[in-house]
Each structure stands twice: as structure tokens, then as C-alpha cells.
Amino acid sequence: LKFDYCFVIRGDLIPANILHYARSISDKMIDYQLDGLAVSEKILDYDNLFDQIYVFNEQDIVNYPNYNLKAITNCFFEEDNQEVIEWDIYYTGAGLDERVEKIKQLINHIKEKDCKLNINLLTGKDSILADNVKFLKHGISYEENILLTKKSNVLLDFKREEHDGLSLRFFEALNFNKKIITDNKAVVEYDFYNPKNIYITDFTNFNGLIDFLETPFQEIDELIKSKYNFKNWIQQILR
Numbered sequence: 001l002k003f004d005y006c007f008v009i010r011g012d013l014i015p016a017n018i019l020h021y022a023r024s025i026s027d028k029m030i031d032y033q034l035d036g037l038a039v040s041e042k043i044l045d046y047d048n049l050f051d052q053i054y055v056f057n058e059q060d061i062v063n064y065p066n067y068n069l070k071a072i073t074n075c076f077f078e079e080d081n082q083e084v085i086e087w088d089i090y091y092t093g094a095g096l097d098e099r100v101e102k103i104k105q106l107i108n109h110i111k112e113k114d115c116k117l118n119i120n121l122l123t124g125k126d127s128i129l130a131d132n133v134k135f136l137k138h139g140i141s142y143e144e145n146i147l148l149t150k151k152s153n154v155l156l157d158f159k160r161e162e163h164d165g166l167s168l169r170f171f172e173a174l175n176f177n178k179k180i181i182t183d184n185k186a187v188v189e190y191d192f193y194n195p196k197n198i199y200i201t202d203f204t205n206f207n208g209l210i211d212f213l214e215t216p217f218q219e220i221d222e223l224i225k226s227k228y229n230f231k232n233w234i235q236q237i238l239r
Helices: 016-024 041-049 059-063 097-113 142-150 168-176 185-189 209-214 222-227 230-238
Strands: 003-009 026-033 052-055 069-071 087-094 117-122 127-130 133-136 152-157 179-182 198-200
Touching (some): 152 168
Parallel strands (some): 003 026, 052 069
């Protein structure tokens, strides 16, 4: 049994014996790291197993010049967007202390606008921070996250200190025509960036946020969107 390709996501999380076996039955073996190498550096131990390792943080190529790395963004899986909007702002993710503080600052700024929030912070405990802002003991499935995304107007995004790569939220927002509030300034370099769709803040200065929330989403050119569709994305990787 021999395969033309073996495509691996986050190979640093896969046992070495499985990677070696996959290599033995594959003509080409390709890995994609959807997190920065600062937090997934172990993949470099398996560099000799892969024909190519793709990273979503371009700076990793500069930081690790002796390895077989190429940069590519995250992508989205095309789905319909036929859901009734229930929330203005949505976030599910790690409830790190600094993120909790940023959310408190955001809530304080928009409290007079009467925004409907659906914010879920994974902290290992169950409790309530504010109306529709919850601490969760357990995470939710990706399918449920996508459903909640479809039912929301705006997504919250927090940059990881370790890298500037764009999270999946940017591409989910691109797919479903959602706006984003983020502290990742690197997004201005991307061809889909539009300040009417993506609001950049340090979560201290919120100048213009209310206007941003009240302005409708501006459609992105389909040629730009299609670049990030999984069907085109995987073709780039396997070419």
C-alpha cells in the first residue's frame, strides 16, 4: 500500500512512530503548523520526514532559517450562512487573565449600546463574569463554534504574544461575512483587510468602535475570498 501524499496538521502533536510509518507508505509527506513555532517547535525534530513544512507565521521562516519551511495562511471550509443573527459579538477561547481584562474594557466601552454578547472563556471552572459572559470548565466542538459564529455579527480575536499569524477566526469571518475586533495589527498587510470590517484596538483605545459596530459589513471581492477556500488552499500545498 502506497499513497501519493500524506498531509499532516500539527505534526508536533503526533507520536513519532506514526509519523515514521506514514513516511514509509507515502511518496510525499507535507505538514502544516496552524500555530507558531514558538509554541510548536517540536515539529523541527521531524524536519527530515517531510518534503515540506508549512507555517502560518511568516516570521518563523526568518527565525528558523535552516529548516525546510514555507509560509501559508489559515483557510476556511466553505459553508452556507443561513442562520438567524442572535448576538452582536461572539467569542469562545482561552480565558487568559489578560483577555479577561480586555473583555472587561470592551464591555465597559459598549455598555450604553446594549450589545448582545456571547462570550465563553475556557478557564476550567463554571461561573458568570457578566451578562452572557461565561467561564467554562469544558470547551465546545468546532461544529458548535461555527454555528455560533454564523449567528453573530462580530467576532472577537486576541493575538498570541508569541506570533503574528492570523487565527482561524479571520478566515471564518471571511467565509461568513462577519466583522472582527482584534489586537492583531498584522492583518492590515492582507488583501482582504478593510477597516470597515476589521477593527484594530489595543483594548484600551476604542475610538470609532461604536461607528464600526453600526456600519454594515462590506462585501469582499470573490476572487480574494476564493484564495482562502480550502479547495484552493490545499491545491497550493500539494502542487
